[in-house]
Amino acid sequence: MTTSTRGVDRTPAVLVLEDGRTFRGRAYGAVGATFGEAVFSTGMTGYQETLTDPSYHRQVVVMTAPHVGNTGVNDEDMESKKIWVSGYVVRDPARVPSNWRSTRSLDDELAAQGVVGISGIDTRALTRHLRERGAMRVGIFSGHALPDEGTMLAEVRQAPEMSGADLSAEVATTETYVVPAIGEKKYTVAAVDLGIKGMTPHRMAERGIEVHVLPATATVEDVYAVEPDGVFFSNGPGDPSTADHPVAVMRGVLEHGTPLFGICFGNQILGRALGFGTFKLKYGHRGINQPVQDRTTGKVEVTAHNHGFAVDAPLDRVSDTPYGRAEVSHVCLNDNVVEGLQLLDRPAFSVQYHPEAAAGPHDAAYLFDRFVKLMEGQRA
Numbered sequence: 001m002t003t004s005t006r007g008v009d010r011t012p013a014v015l016v017l018e019d020g021r022t023f024r025g026r027a028y029g030a031v032g033a034t035f036g037e038a039v040f041s042t043g044m045t046g047y048q049e050t051l052t053d054p055s056y057h058r059q060v061v062v063m064t065a066p067h068v069g070n071t072g073v074n075d076e077d078m079e080s081k082k083i084w085v086s087g088y089v090v091r092d093p094a095r096v097p098s099n100w101r102s103t104r105s106l107d108d109e110l111a112a113q114g115v116v117g118i119s120g121i122d123t124r125a126l127t128r129h130l131r132e133r134g135a136m137r138v139g140i141f142s143g144h145a146l147p148d149e150g151t152m153l154a155e156v157r158q159a160p161e162m163s164g165a166d167l168s169a170e171v172a173t174t175e176t177y178v179v180p181a182i183g184e185k186k187y188t189v190a191a192v193d194l195g196i197k198g199m200t201p202h203r204m205a206e207r208g209i210e211v212h213v214l215p216a217t218a219t220v221e222d223v224y225a226v227e228p229d230g231v232f233f234s235n236g237p238g239d240p241s242t243a244d245h246p247v248a249v250m251r252g253v254l255e256h257g258t259p260l261f262g263i264c265f266g267n268q269i270l271g272r273a274l275g276f277g278t279f280k281l282k283y284g285h286r287g288i289n290q291p292v293q294d295r296t297t298g299k300v301e302v303t304a305h306n307h308g309f310a311v312d313a314p315l316d317r318v319s320d321t322p323y324g325r326a327e328v329s330h331v332c333l334n335d336n337v338v339e340g341l342q343l344l345d346r347p348a349f350s351v352q353y354h355p356e357a358a359a360g361p362h363d364a365a366y367l368f369d370r371f372v373k374l375m376e377g378q379r380a
């Protein structure tokens with residue numbers, strides 16, 4: 001058990017939305033000012049994985065679960081080397097974290113990494129506001145001498161928007177690295193890193209795949225230099241309409257006919273490569289309890305999500321694309337948003353959600369097996 005050294009922070013803090021609504025609370029984590037896109041996550045657990053998921057770069061995450069920090073922070077559940085959210089909003093922080101793996105408290109970790117947060121606000125009212133008005137820019141300001149509200153609002157309105165943001169290069173590796181297969185090596189996969197979570201190559205390694213994680217700037221030649229049995233495009237932050245380079249690389253891979261799998265940003269890139277558009281959802285899907293139907297089997301799975309954009313593809317028919325026929329393989333049962341795509345004439349598919357399940361239920365783990373099957377089929 002670790003006890004927070006900070007206790008309840010009495011430093012005042014204020015959250016200012018770009019439409020002028022404000023919430024007053026207390027500082028949580030680092031004291032200062034931060035900006036980003038306000039989004040809410042409905043996960044009741046898994047905050048450490050959320051905070052360290054690079055797809056949250058430039059987002060201020062509001063937790064709908066009222067009590068956050070109970071299990072502290074450990075060294076094992078990080079999805080990348082650092083916390084990526086630009087701000088963190090909780091209602092009631094744990095005063096005493098308690099878990100056998102915990103080595104420090106969440107508020108200390110946020111402070112150590114310079115992440116500004118706010119606590120003690122009505123996160124339910126804030127979530128309802130974001131659901132009604134949509135995700136929008138936000139600022140969190142903490143300290144004993146805060147600027148006046150007009151100044152804070154002006155600063156929020158100067159912050160960059162998520163629409164049009166090209167962010168992969170800010171989070172992805174700059175050097176290729178290899179995640180070795182666990183046990184016997186059966187396949188080699190080239191994974192284009194657009195903001196990859198650590199659990200994703202691990203899920204492949206568990207299936208005998210050696211994963212070569214390549215920078216977001218990798219070319220088709222770089223991909224084929226590793227002689228891959230399959231190619232993977234990862235999750236990542238930002239607006240998929242800006243991802244022209246990965247779309248071009250994916251088209252190169254589709255032309256080769258190499259087995260291809262994409263997750264989240266990777267799904268949006270497959271959508272674009274096939275000629276579909278992408279659009280911004282009003283407030284996105286973030287959490288670990290979203291119902292998705294696999295239309296190829298009819299089965300419903302409960303899944304982890306983190307996306308603010310979606311692919312605009314027809315649900316009711318097979319589409320003709322430059323790479324043959326394609327269909328929507330998965331759909332979100334809450335709102336009919338496209339959650340997966342598959343090609344019928346080439347070995348390529350993708351999902352908008354997170355089968356690597358970090359955090360989240362493991363219902364969708366079969367998708368990694370589907371990828372392995374495609375690679376197996378290509379060899380046969």
Ligand SMILES: NC(=O)CC[C@H](N)C(=O)O
Nearest residue numbers: 055235236264265308309
């Ligand atoms: N997790 C992701 O890959 C997110 C993809 C994209 N940035 C979105 O918000 O929709």
